[in-house]
Amino acid sequence: MHKYIAKLEEKLQHNVKYTQFSFELIKPQHLEFQAGQYVSLKVSNKGERRSYSICSTPDNQHQFDLILDLSPGGLGSQFLQQLEFGEEVEVLAPMGQFLVPEDLPADHLVFVATGSGIAPFKAMIEDQLRNKQDQRQITLHWGMRHPEDLFWLDEWEKLDETFINFHFHPVLSQAPPAWTLCRGRVIDCLSIHARPANAAYFLCGNQTMIADVSRLLIGQGVGKELILTEKFY
Numbered sequence: 001m002h003k004y005i006a007k008l009e010e011k012l013q014h015n016v017k018y019t020q021f022s023f024e025l026i027k028p029q030h031l032e033f034q035a036g037q038y039v040s041l042k043v044s045n046k047g048e049r050r051s052y053s054i055c056s057t058p059d060n061q062h063q064f065d066l067i068l069d070l071s072p073g074g075l076g077s078q079f080l081q082q083l084e085f086g087e088e089v090e091v092l093a094p095m096g097q098f099l100v101p102e103d104l105p106a107d108h109l110v111f112v113a114t115g116s117g118i119a120p121f122k123a124m125i126e127d128q129l130r131n132k133q134d135q136r137q138i139t140l141h142w143g144m145r146h147p148e149d150l151f152w153l154d155e156w157e158k159l160d161e162t163f164i165n166f167h168f169h170p171v172l173s174q175a176p177p178a179w180t181l182c183r184g185r186v187i188d189c190l191s192i193h194a195r196p197a198n199a200a201y202f203l204c205g206n207q208t209m210i211a212d213v214s215r216l217l218i219g220q221g222v223g224k225e226l227i228l229t230e231k232f233y
Contacts, residue, residue, distance in 0.1 A: 001095055004031060007088045009063060014151035018116065020055070021066045021080055026088065030061045033094035035127035036120045036230075039064065040092040043079035050076030051095070053120035053204075053230065057127050064093075067151075069116045098204070098230040100124055106200035106226060107136055112186055112213055114143040117205030120230060122152065124202070129163050136165065137196065143171045143186030143209065147179065169193070187212050195220055204230040 006023035013019045025031055038053045056065035070077040083089070098120060100109065109128070111121045121140060128134040144150055156168045175183040182189035186209060201217055203210045210229050217227055 001092055002028070004028060004091045004093055005088055006064070006091060007086055008083050009085070011083075011085070014067075015148055017069050017071045017149055018151050019068055019070055019080075021068065021083075022056075022063060023066070023089065023091075024063045025061075031064060031093055032061060033058050033064075034099050035123040036098040036100065037094040037096045038098075038120070038230075039066070040095055041066075041076065041079075042090040043076045048075060049092075050074075050079075052076070053096075053098075053123075054094075055119040055122045057123050057131065059127075059131055067116055067119045067122075096230070098202075098228065100128060100202075104200055106198055108196040108199035109134075109136055109138045109202070110196065110199050111138070111140045111202045112143075112190065112205075112209070113141070113203075114186060114205030114209045117230070118142055118152070120204055121202065122155070125159070125166070129159060129166060134165075137167070138163075138165055139167045139169065139196070141169045141171060141182075141186050141189055143173065143189075143205070145172065145174045147172060147176065185209070185212075187216060190216065195222075200226045200228065202228050 004025055005027045006025050009024040010022040035058055038051050040049045040051050043050050052066045054064045055067050070081055113121050159166050160168050169182055169189060171182040171186045171189040172179055173185055203213055214227055
């Protein structure tokens, strides 16, 4: 872990809730990290910090991207909302051990996210498919409330078309009548789909989801060593 200075390079508002922030590294100019790790961002003059998963892949070492749900209006959200292009920030990075282990004894990787918990999974899934050319089956279940909350749909659909071993399942808890995919909580979708044999599960999102899905999987005979979670969420 090291201290970095970076500047805001781009701000992309996906919808009314979620905004993506791209930072260019200034000093040092290279950040070596692994997909799934996060940064600790200084968000006040008092030295207060907030942690955010990196959603960009580690092959680009000159910049990093973050995705935030700004609607709660917390300290970190306020800081980033007010940040102007070219302004500098202080980050500690890389942090965390929420990774896809190289020696993971699983034939299928299942990622389960709610809300902005999708952030590390974008980096992890793209890194496994594009950079590491992982041939295992990779499935993503992503729970949101409304269809307008979803983002990165073009990216997920492109991965689904490009890699026959990738499968994307969005789940809406407040789905409109026209919605033809999974509806309800993400755990409802997991309950409907047959559990793949010899699978490892990665969970990231709200604590209720993580606790409920963990209980479901353990009850279905999945070993605790095959259920990995991001702690700071």
